[in-house]
Amino acid sequence: MLPNGLLAEAVCGLGFFLSPSSHFFNPSYLHVFFAKIPFHLYGQDYIRSFKHYSVIKRRSIMKVRAFFIYCLSFLIYQGADAATLKMAFDADPVSLDPHEQLSEGTLQFSHLVFDPLLRWTKTGKFEARLAESWERIDDRTMRFHLREGVHFISGNPFSAKDVAYTIQRLKRSPDFRAMFDTISSTTLIDDYTIDVHTTYTNPLLINIMTYVFPMDKVFYQGQDQIVKYGSTFASRHVSGTGPFKLTHRELGSYMVFERNPNYWDTNSPGNVKTLTITPVRADSTRLAALLSGDVDFIFPISPIDIQRTQSIPGLQLVTLANSRILLMHMNQQRRAELQDVRVRKAINLAINQRLIVEKILKGYAMPAGQLSSDRFLGHINDLAPEYNLIKAKQLMAEAGYQDGFRLSMMAPNNRYMSDEKVAQAIAAMLARIKITVDLKTLPKAQYFKAFDDRSADLMMVGWQSDTMDSNNIYEFLVACPDADTGLGAYNASEYCRPSVDEDIRLANREMNPERRSQRLQQIERTLYNDAAVVPLYWQYLTWAAKEKVNIRAIVNDQNYPYLGDLVIEE
Amino acid sequence: MLTFLLRRLLQACFVMIIISVISFAIQDKLGDPVQQMMGMTASSDDRQQLREALGLNDGFVSQYWRFAKGAIQGDLGTSYYFKEPALDVILSKLPATLELAFCAILLVILVATPCGVLAAINPKHILSRLLMFVSSIGLSVPIFIVAILLVYVFSIEHNVAPSFGRGDTTDVFGLWQSGIFNKDGLRHLILPSLSLAIALMPIFVRLIRAEMMEVLQSEYIRFAWSKGLSARRIYFVHALKNTMLPIITVGGIQAGTLVAYTILTETIFQWPGMGYLFMDAVSRVDTPLVAAYLMVVGGIFVVTNTLVDLIYGLVNPTVRLASHGL
Numbered sequence: 001m002l003p004n005g006l007l008a009e010a011v012c013g014l015g016f017f018l019s020p021s022s023h024f025f026n027p028s029y030l031h032v033f034f035a036k037i038p039f040h041l042y043g044q045d046y047i048r049s050f051k052h053y054s055v056i057k058r059r060s061i062m063k064v065r066a067f068f069i070y071c072l073s074f075l076i077y078q079g080a081d082a083a084t085l086k087m088a089f090d091a092d093p094v095s096l097d098p099h100e101q102l103s104e105g106t107l108q109f110s111h112l113v114f115d116p117l118l119r120w121t122k123t124g125k126f127e128a129r130l131a132e133s134w135e136r137i138d139d140r141t142m143r144f145h146l147r148e149g150v151h152f153i154s155g156n157p158f159s160a161k162d163v164a165y166t167i168q169r170l171k172r173s174p175d176f177r178a179m180f181d182t183i184s185s186t187t188l189i190d191d192y193t194i195d196v197h198t199t200y201t202n203p204l205l206i207n208i209m210t211y212v213f214p215m216d217k218v219f220y221q222g223q224d225q226i227v228k229y230g231s232t233f234a235s236r237h238v239s240g241t242g243p244f245k246l247t248h249r250e251l252g253s254y255m256v257f258e259r260n261p262n263y264w265d266t267n268s269p270g271n272v273k274t275l276t277i278t279p280v281r282a283d284s285t286r287l288a289a290l291l292s293g294d295v296d297f298i299f300p301i302s303p304i305d306i307q308r309t310q311s312i313p314g315l316q317l318v319t320l321a322n323s324r325i326l327l328m329h330m331n332q333q334r335r336a337e338l339q340d341v342r343v344r345k346a347i348n349l350a351i352n353q354r355l356i357v358e359k360i361l362k363g364y365a366m367p368a369g370q371l372s373s374d375r376f377l378g379h380i381n382d383l384a385p386e387y388n389l390i391k392a393k394q395l396m397a398e399a400g401y402q403d404g405f406r407l408s409m410m411a412p413n414n415r416y417m418s419d420e421k422v423a424q425a426i427a428a429m430l431a432r433i434k435i436t437v438d439l440k441t442l443p444k445a446q447y448f449k450a451f452d453d454r455s456a457d458l459m460m461v462g463w464q465s466d467t468m469d470s471n472n473i474y475e476f477l478v479a480c481p482d483a484d485t486g487l488g489a490y491n492a493s494e495y496c497r498p499s500v501d502e503d504i505r506l507a508n509r510e511m512n513p514e515r516r517s518q519r520l521q522q523i524e525r526t527l528y529n530d531a532a533v534v535p536l537y538w539q540y541l542t543w544a545a546k547e548k549v550n551i552r553a554i555v556n557d558q559n560y561p562y563l564g565d566l567v568i569e570e
Numbered sequence: 571m572l573t574f575l576l577r578r579l580l581q582a583c584f585v586m587i588i589i590s591v592i593s594f595a596i597q598d599k600l601g602d603p604v605q606q607m608m609g610m611t612a613s614s615d616d617r618q619q620l621r622e623a624l625g626l627n628d629g630f631v632s633q634y635w636r637f638a639k640g641a642i643q644g645d646l647g648t649s650y651y652f653k654e655p656a657l658d659v660i661l662s663k664l665p666a667t668l669e670l671a672f673c674a675i676l677l678v679i680l681v682a683t684p685c686g687v688l689a690a691i692n693p694k695h696i697l698s699r700l701l702m703f704v705s706s707i708g709l710s711v712p713i714f715i716v717a718i719l720l721v722y723v724f725s726i727e728h729n730v731a732p733s734f735g736r737g738d739t740t741d742v743f744g745l746w747q748s749g750i751f752n753k754d755g756l757r758h759l760i761l762p763s764l765s766l767a768i769a770l771m772p773i774f775v776r777l778i779r780a781e782m783m784e785v786l787q788s789e790y791i792r793f794a795w796s797k798g799l800s801a802r803r804i805y806f807v808h809a810l811k812n813t814m815l816p817i818i819t820v821g822g823i824q825a826g827t828l829v830a831y832t833i834l835t836e837t838i839f840q841w842p843g844m845g846y847l848f849m850d851a852v853s854r855v856d857t858p859l860v861a862a863y864l865m866v867v868g869g870i871f872v873v874t875n876t877l878v879d880l881i882y883g884l885v886n887p888t889v890r891l892a893s894h895g896l
Contacts, residue, residue: 094607094651102609174616175609228607228620231653251652252850253842254735278840280734281853284718285840288733292725414853445601445855452605466611476611486613 083259083273083568085549087297088286092255092279096246097234098213099226102175102466104559105279107211111560112257112275113153114213114240115264117144117163118206120468122320122556124375126206129265130158130214130241139201139511144209146192150264152216154239160194165217167196173226178486179208179466201509203516207467213240243268243564244275254278263564270565290315290544296568297545299559303362303418309544316547319540320557321366323373324464325473326416328426328534329492335407335457342399344531349392350433351426353385357537360421364542368535370524371463371473375557377513378470378520383528385535392433404434409458410451415444416462417539423460451492459492462539468558470520474504478523478532495532578879582872586865590641593864594634601855603650624650637861646865647858651851656862660844665746666736667832667843673750673763674770674828682771686778687805690786693779701775708772713831717765717838724761731760734840762839769831770824777820781813815886822878829867 091105098110110116117131131144150158164186170176171183182202187195198205216239223233238246241264244257257275278295280286283302287309289295301309301317310317330338330347337343353367369385372378396402407430411423420441427437437458442450451459465472480496481488487501503523510516527533541559545551548569554562604621621627625636640647645655652659689698708716725733737758739747749755785791786809794804833845840846844863851859 101607102611174612174620177616178611178613229624229650229653230648235653250842252847278735280840281850282837282840285734285838288718288721288726292721292729292733294725294732294734443601443853445606445853446599447601448605449602452602463610483614486611489614490610 083271083570084276085272085274085297085563085566085568086276086278086295087299088278088280088289088295089299090279090281090286092252092277095235096238096249097226097232098215099169099173099176100228100235102173107558107560110213110240111242112244112563113238113242113246114215115242117146117209117212117214119210119560119562120556120558124468126210130163131209134206134209137195140198142196142205142209143189144194144196146194147264148192150241151262152219152239152241153245153260154216154219156216156218156239158214158216158241159191160188161191162214162217163194163212164188165221166212166215169215169224169226170212174228176211179211182208201511203508203511203513204467204469204471207469211466215240243270252279265564268565269567270563271568272563272566275563287544290546293546296549297543297551299541299543299561300417301542301544303360303364306362306364306542314547316545316551318543318545318552318555319364320555321373322464322539322541322557322559323375323468324462325368325371325373325538326365326422326460326462326536327368327371327477328536329459329461329477330533331454331457331459331492331494333494334454337399337401337405338457340399341531342395343401346392346395346399346433347430347435348531348534349386349388349395350435351429351534351536352387353535353537354387356422356425360418360425361537361539364417364540365537366540368537370528370535371477371533372470372520372524373538376465376468376470376473376520377517378474378524380521380524380528383524389432396433402434404436406436406438407458408456409437409439409460410447410456411439411441411460412444412447413441415447416460419460422536426458451490454492454494460536461490461492463490464558470524471504471507474500474520474523474527478527479504493533495530497526497530497532500526574879575876578876582876585872586868589864589868590638590861591634593861594637595630597857597861598630600852600857600860603855603857606855607650641865646862649851649856649859649862651854651856651859656859657866659859660847660862660866663842663844663847665748666841667836667845669748669750670759670762670766670835670841670843671828671832673759674766677763677767678770678774681767682774683778683810686775687782687810689775689779690782691805693783702779705772705775708768709776713765713769713834714838716768717761717835720761720765721838732758733761736842762835762841765838766828766831766835769835770828773820773824774817777817778813781816782809785809785812811885815882818878818881818885822875825874825878826871829870 089105089108091103091108093105093109094101094103095106096109098106098114100106111119115129118126118129118134121127130147130150132147134142134144137143144163146158146160146163152158152162167180167183167186170180173180182198182200182205184197184199186197189195196205196209202208219237219239220234225232226234243260243263243265245260246255247258248254248256255277257277259270259273259275280289280298283300283305286295286298287301287305290298290309291312306317306319309315328351330344332339353369357363357365357367366373367385370378370380370383372380374381393402396404409423409427411419413420416422423439423441427439430437440456441447450456451461461477463473463477475487476490477488478491478493478495479487479501480498481491481494487504488496500523503519503526507516507519507523510519541555541557543551543555543561550567550569551561554566556562603624604617604626607620608617625633628636637647644657646657648654649656649659685701688695689701692698721733724730735758736749737754738752739749739755740751742748742751749759791804791809794808799808829845832843833848835841836843836845837849844866848860848863850856851863
């Protein structure tokens with residue numbers, strides 16, 4: 001093996017030798033050569049001095065040298081390969097500014113180059129990160145004790161000032177504002193202690209604080225405007241405390257990260273030195289890349305490929321139940337028929353969630369009979385999905401629609417896993433209670449415009465609660481639509497029951513977990529009795545990786561893999 | 571010649587204006603860019619503000635006018651996603667697409683010409699029949715099936731070539747990030763260029779064969795035979811040269827097909843070129859980038875077709891450009 005490999009390298013090196021010597025000075029190539037030398041030793045100046053050198057030296061000597069270094073670099077590169085992770089995910093951050101867009105891609109990125117004050121564990125508990133501990137001072141104040149001796153990648157020390165700065169900036173972000181409006185102010189107690197005050201009592205303050213990824217105040221200040229279009233300093237430059245630092249980014253193509261050599265968490269078992277993230281949107285390309293060994297870790301895997309992936313030796317598949325609820329809205333403003341609770345109930349009964357999950361999603365989802373997943377306080381154990389065609393037909397007859405009617409339906413075809421097929425199955429199921437469905441599926445870009453315009457009687461949507469709490473789902477999906485407060489912004493059922501709104505409001509202030517849980521369950525029960533929407537299922541998250549990449553320990557149900565702690569076995 | 575070029579220029583301007591109107595008119599149908607740029611929980615006020623700032627609340631005519639004014643000065647708008655002038659983004663992806671197209675065309679020329687000629691010389695030979703059979707399959711099988719098959723065989727089963735991406739690039743004189751000059755880049759080129767070539771090859775094999783067979787029947791070839799010229803000279807110099815005329819025309823038209831196929835190939839192989847950029851822009855509702863891409867591709871079409879007409883004149887002096895082009 002080795003002699004052959006060397007021969008190949010020699011031939012290749014010869015090709016290199018014959019090509020213009022400028023190749024040698026491709027910085028990315030130098031980076032391979034110096035893989036074993038600490039990164040800070042070869043900054044831009046080093047590369048520049050090399051370039052200068054090339055001008056002075058005679059070309060032929062350079063070529064010989066290039067040839068030798070090329071061969072040498074390959075040997076070094078082989079050694080460094082073990083701690084390299086290449087991954088392909090479907091999302092990527094639109095910007096380096098963590099506050100520009102609240103999206104999965106941005107938050108995944110934030111967990112790489114920044115650290116949150118605290119983060120969720122896989123079991124739904126909080127884990128201290130940059131905050132070492134926290135306590136409630138009173139109903140409207142929480143105190144956070146911060147970690148000392150942490151530095152940003154720029155070299156600036158981390159302190160409470162950075163936290164206060166970051167929270168103020170979050171309050172300015174159009175995307176994060178909805179969550180951070182609740183925080184009225186912060187008080188610096190000392191360099192490593194900060195009090196966070198809320199306008200009203202807020203039981204979810206601690207959940208919201210998982211979105212605080214302290215930014216380097218000294219680095220960003222003065223050039224930190226949050227702009228959605230056009231380039232800003234923050235969208236191009238980044239300084240965080242995280243386990244990785246960004247070394248190269250080709251927007252839309254790939255990002256390269258290096259392990260932060262001064263990372264504060266010395267207990268982290270993570271051993272990934274170089275991390276390359278490529279967004280790959282097509283399911284088949286992503287899977288092919290894993291199967292061919294071009295990448296080590298992918299997300300997600302389409303349900304039809306799961307079985308195949310599992311059967312391949314050397315690969316592992318990890319699935320986790322997720323709290324994102326997929327549901328279907330039934331618009332009561334567009335259709336008088338849907339104002340009748342019996343009709344809504346009949347539709348709920350005619351749709352067989354279990355069959356959809358089993359046949360279309362191959363079992364990789366949890367059929368839903370309510371909106372709150374089992375890790376949320378609003379979850380009611382005895383609300384299971386119901387399927388009863390006879391009863392559904394009966395209800396339709398009682399409501400006077402035994403001959404059925406037509407409904408228009410829209411669904412996305414590239415947003416959720418197998419969304420188009422699920423929508424087709426629903427249309428077929430409704431045909432059995434004589435509801436003729438005119439289904440139109442659209443790419444997500446067009447679909448959500450149609451969704452905002454409430455363009456169809458039945459519309460599918462998925463919702464992930466940002467706060468990991470039921471109330472966020474209720475606020476956006478079933479509260480009475482109100483343009484001023486933003487409540488019910490995604491309520492395409494146009495369902496409106498003032499008592500539910502009142503419960504939502506009270507649950508937002510309730511500090512006692514037991515009473516809060518009761519109130520949320522009361523909402524869930526009312527929604528069920530009213531058949532306000534059709535809950536469908538909670539989709540599982542599916543990751544696949546090579547066996548030596550221990551992803552099981554670092555993935556979680558929010559899909560923010562903690563790559564800083566990832567171990568690759570050697 | 572000059573009048574021909576002037577006329578062509580005028581025509582090109584007209585075509586570009588039509589393309590710009592169409593590409594601008596379809597933007598509305600792509601979706602709402604603001605939704606793509608904002609999180610789900612952003613308030614409607616913030617959405618309205620952004621919409622206003624992007625000028626999306628203006629009427630079609632005033633939006634188009636703004637676009638047209640910029641376009642004349644070479645500014646095709648700023649990409650929402652890349653946050654850079656759309657034209658710069660597209661031009662930065664151009665080398666990748668050109669390299670892919672170049673390799674595919676090279677493969678087509680190297681394979682299709684001898685195959686077509688052989689099939690024409692010995693039309694009854696078993697190999698020729700096989701060639702025709704394979705090429706008709708090639709014509710009817712969609713490119714993505716070919717591409718997926720190639721990925722399966724060469725990268726998953728045998729691990730010969732990588733399944734996606736462009737690999738390492740080297741900097742050529744500071745102008746061009748090229749994948750042709752290093753091993754990794756070349757390995758990444760194999761599958762995309764092969765599948766693109768397979769998509770284009772059959773039509774050329776068949777065309778060369780048909781034209782060649784016709785030419786071989788003509789008087790001057792019979793005369794050449796009777797004059798005692800060598801077979802190689804007759805086939806590859808006298809006959810092939812005259813075969814090339816229609817092939818150049820079709821080749822020009824195929825340049826359009828090539829663009830269409832690069833979109834498909836680049837999407838399947840995640841090749842970071844213009845086609846992939848375009849598909850990405852459509853899914854992100856990056857409307858300035860979509861419009862700019864259509865303008866650039868329209869421009870490429872106009873230029874290649876003009877060039878084809880010029881080459882036509884060079885290869886066959888009896889064609890008079892002034893009367894040939896519109």
